[in-house]
Amino acid sequence: MTHFDEAGAAVQAALDAGARYADARVMVRRTEVMSARDGAVEDLSSDESAGLGVRALVGSSWGFFAVPELSESSARTAGRRATQIAAASAAVPGPPIELVGATAVTASWTSDCVIDPLGVPLSDKGDLLVRATAAATGAGADMAEANYAIWDTRKWFVSSEGHRIDQHIRECGAGVTAMAFGDGEIQRRSWPSHRGQFGTRGWELVEEIDLVGNAPRMAQEARALLTAPLCPSGETTLVLGGEQLALQIHESVGHAIELDRILGWEAAFAGTSWLDLSRLGSLRYGSELMNITIDPSFPGALGSFGFDDEGTPATKRYAVREGIWEGVLAGRDSAALAGLDYAGSVRSDGWARLPMVRMTNVGLEPGPHTLDEIIAATDDGVFMDINRSWSIDDRRLNFQFGCEVGYEIKNGRLGRMLRNPTYTGIGPKFWQSMDMLSNETVAWGTPNCGKGQPGQIGHTGHPAAPARFTDVRVGVRG
Amino acid sequence: MSAELPIAARMVELVRALAGPDAEAEVVVRHDTEALTRFATSMIHQNVAEATTGVRLRLHLDGRTTGASSTVTGPDGLRALVERTIAAARVSPPDAAWPGLIPPAALHLSSGGLGADGFDEATARATPEQRAALVRDFVRAADGLETAGYCRTVAVSAAFANTAGQAVEGRAVEAAFDGIARLDGADGVARLASPRLADLDGAALGARAAAKARAARQPVELPPGHYEVVLEPDAVSDLLDNLAMFGFNGRAFAQRQSFAEPGVPQFDPSVTIVDDPRGSGLPFDDEGTPRQQLVLVREGVTTAVTHDRLSAAQAGGVSTGHASPSSRSWGPMPAHLRMEPGPAVVTDGPDFVVSSARPLVAGVRRGLLVSDFWYTRVLDQKSLVVTGLTRNGVWLIEDGEITAPVGNVRFTQSYPQALGPGRVLGIGGESVLLPQAWGRARWAAPALRLSEWNITGNASG
Secondary structure (H helix, E strand, O other), X not given: OOOHHHHHHHHHXXXXXXXXXXXXXXXXXXXXXXXXXXXXXXXXXXXXXXXXEEEEEEOOEEEEEEEOOOOHHHHHHHHHHHHHHHHHHHHOOOOOOOOOOOOOOEEEEEOOOOOOHHHOOHHHHHHHHHHHHHHHHHOOOOEEEEEEXXXXXEEEEEEOOOOEEEEEEEEEEEEEEXXXXXXXXXXXXXXXXXXOEEEOOOOHHHHHHOHHHHHHHHHHHHHHHHHOOEOOOEEEEEEEOHHHHHHHHHHHHHOOOEXXXXXXXXXXXXXOOOOOHHHOOOOEOOOOOOOEEEOOOOOOXXXXXXXXXXXXXXXXXXXXXXXXXXXXXXXXXXXXXXXXXXXXXXXXXXXXXXXXXXXXXXXXXXXXXXXXXXXXXXXXXXXEEEEEEEEEOOOOOEEEEEEEEEEEEEOOEEEEEEEOOEEXXXXXXXXXXXXXXXXXXXXXXXXXXXXXXXXXXXXXXEEEXXXXXXXXXXXXXX | OOOHHHHHHHHHHHHHHHHOOOOEEEEEEEEEEEEEEEEEOOEEEEEEEEEEEEEEEEEEEOOEEEEEEEOOOXXXXXXXXXXXXXXXXXXXXXXXXXXOOOOOXXXXXXXXXXXXXXXXXXXXXXXXXXXXXXXXXXXXXXXXXXXXXXXXXXXXXXXXXXXXXXXXXXXXXXXXXXXXXXXXXXXXXXXXXXXXXXXXXXXXXXXXXXXXXXXXXXXXXXXXXXXXXXXXXXXXXXXXXXHHHHHOEHHHHHOXXXXXXXXXXXXXXXXXXXXXXXXXXXXXXXXXXXXXXXXXXXXXXXXXXXXXXXXXXXXXXXXXXXXXXXXXXXXXXXXXEEEOOOOOOOOOOOOOOOHHHHHHHHOOOEEEEEEEEEEEEEEEOOOOEEEEEEEEEEEEEEOOEEEEEEOOOEEEEEHHHHOOOOOEEEXXXXXXXXXXXXXXXXXXXXXXXXXXXXXXXXXXX
């Protein structure tokens, strides 16, 4: 069963009502989320969401209307409403919006999936979380939590330029966290990452990360953190694990290269960017080791798709090459305004939301080293791993991150465990100090990227590996 | 009767028919109409609306619990939802913590019927043209400065029914405006929420945002350190947001992750905080528990945390009406906090300073005036140490006068400690109703004068 007819009816109704361009997405998504705590399932939710969203362009504004009814009649009504809403924007007009050219595509795309995650028995999935949390509490955690999430999305896209694309995207992931309660503080250790690891893959991803086998170590480390010395304060050499570096990329590169932010379209909420388009192609963002790609075709990463929500095929592109800024995340409208000739990074988090510029997979290409080599080459520094907190200013410059665990590095070896490690800095200064980069790349998934009004939750991927940075301020605390 | 209550009743009948008389079920049916007119670079660039109906079912069957929802609400869709939920429950792990259902209970607050307190039909029916007119007024009042923001109207009609006989319905409506004006790299903000769109004055908000932006140009950079501060209501709303999520959260409290200690004077005696859903909240929660005002802090003493039925059972208390679709996982949290204002005092001052903050500024020998906070994240949940940045305007105060704009700074600060005994030097005379930056919670926040705020960084890092 397809829903091209309803999407087409919405587009035609929008055009008939006066839109000069329109597109529509029918999306049907099944979501399953389970959480467990201390050896018992705590919550299980299985949700189905189906509906149609239509986008109409009139003058300088998009109008968007969404309905849950999947009938041609309601689709036509939605198309007309979208055009009417766009027309109302004429009270506060701007220059007409243009779109970069696109080739009409008729295509079908399905993400790779070995084990259908919704096909795995609920009892098996529940047992996994129960055993993982029990393993953590059995190893000394005061509290342990585990979770998994599954998203199974089918979408049908039609545009007034002739696109007809359907996609079936399956995503899932899981994680376990052990906590230890001390006098007035709580320490935590998570596996394999903060909130878990997620990808555009099947249940095989969850099987590979071995929650049960790693949970006891998380418990032991959380308890050890309670008595570990505080991370010292000062400037030092910082080595980051790949998971933390993934979030560093997300916050201080991924958001900064969103073209809608650069153009001021997100100024009031998500913010703007320190990047100036006049310096695209010449600005030094980081050291020569810094090669950042935008790659929605990266196999299995959480930001992967066949086509974005404007029908642009997934294409790899450099955002930063050898430290020089040379690419952005763009949509057809923002690219046209900026004088660029590519789009491909527009998505919505569901049928009821307007598609907007979003990260896909934004990550670091591998470096020449290994983590062991980086540690061995460091006389004095701190190693930090697994994100615990993150904060960055509205221009994506001034950041502060906290990690779950830190270790001293002395004379090329890891030393004492350190608790409450934090570091802070300014984006380009930090990236220019990267002097060693590992080749042990993992495509970390971030399933909770917030942006837009009304709010949308994006799924993004971030290939990353451990790296070293010099003269970084660490140990910031209240 | 709403359109939602018959759907909820039908769902209960389906559960009884398909799962048997011993099944326990809760059903929430919501119809949400949200419209948001968004502007940037002084033009409306995104203008959206949605009308959605969703059904959420929680089923406890043979000692096992599962939840499910759907936006497919026709007869076949409802039946499929019930069948799917029963099938999931039968293979779910046992749920020993199931707290049972609420028996029939009357609402404490108005159900939001026509003309009743808290529901403005005109706001519920607001058109894109009306929202655009408010945006136009904001942009014009900014007088040539670049502007960005949104005007939003939201109406909710909802019903709850369970197999124990509870059946309630209600409506809620809210309008909000949030905008900035920009000049030479400086931003100024003005925002306001109200149960009535007619209460929002785009021109007044635009003028204030523009005044702030003009006054924030050419900032100086200050070194990190401990500063006395006056926080305007927008900044104080961030304190309420984090206190709600991590402090008054009944699950966090039960799991010893909250600072809250009922009965202990943890705040300055001038601080009283109430969760008050009147105005723009539904009169019941997702478990059908009637909502009412709940005092969380009275004159500095923590008096309560918020519970759903599960966290209440674990804590040996009763639900306070704070169940939500995510409360089992993330905990029951207040969504309508109000910090009570201080005495109303009228003081002259610059037009870019919120009027109720001016008397507080006048008392500061040396400190900072902060408009807004941004990207605040918890470093330690138990002590609620938060790091974040200032945004949309900071100024240096010397001898009661504002002497210079200051560049944005990073702070690392325990929120309950900042509000602790002896640290609140003044509270503004008005609690301003403000929209939450991300979700649909709303906070009523006064301006605050605090003895100390820990600035840990500036534009240089």
